[in-house]
Amino acid sequence: QKEVEQNSGPLSVPEGAIASLNCTYSDRGSQSFFWYRQYSGKSPELIMFIYSNGDKEDGRFTAQLNKASQYVSLLIRDSQPSDSATYLCAVNQGAQKLVFGQGTRLTINP
Amino acid sequence: DVKVTQSSRYLVKRTGEKVFLECVQDMDHENMFWYRQDPGLGLRLIYFSYDVKMKEKGDIPEGYSVSREKKERFSLILESASTNQTSMYLCASSFAASPYNSPLHFGNGTRLTVT
Secondary structure, three states, rough: EEEEEEEOOOOOEEEEOOOEEEEEEOOOOOEEEEEEOOHHHHOOEEEEOOOOOOOEEEEOEEEEEEOOOOEEEEOOOOOHHHEEEEEEHHHHEEEOEEEEEEEEEEEEEE | OEEEEEEOOOEEEEOOOOOOEEEEOOOOOOOEEEEEEEOEEEEEEEEEEOOOOOOOOOOOOOOEEEEEEEEEEEEEEEEOHHHHHHHEEEEEEEEOOOOOOOOOEEOOOOEEEEO
């Protein structure tokens, strides 16, 4: 089992709809969870991080964490074509390292 | 704003050459990392460093070494480049936070081609 798993997609969502991206992880001791966005040919940029169970909202983005189910998700409301990118989930492994999922490619259709 | 600068955006090297990839960060971060990113394989950690002159192997250290002589600079060295090291290399840095990890900040990447 991979340490951090994401559906590679592509995930296609109409403009204005909610995009839902999911990530599962294997290490029950993980405490830090991150979502990065990566445009083609660019480096990853941080969207959100979450440390506690529940929801965390930042503008159109909501991160959801369920440690019991080892599941973290990212919701994007009112999806825009500029949200089309690959979304990477990252989870800490020990004190300093992050392990990344393979990423989900999201396409927002106008 | 955190700035992580990688010295080259594109590099083309020959098999067997010794290759140096340089990374500098300006935010006094303790931690620095080197990842490579390949289609279908995602981001894989090569080496990281949590302090000057300290280094830890990541998941795929074979064929690579690193150097951290100053806090702001972390170098990745390909001792004898091979074609299977053709990849996008990403440097990142972060604070040594506890108990929760602080986010990684990435450089723009170096696309290395070994011919």
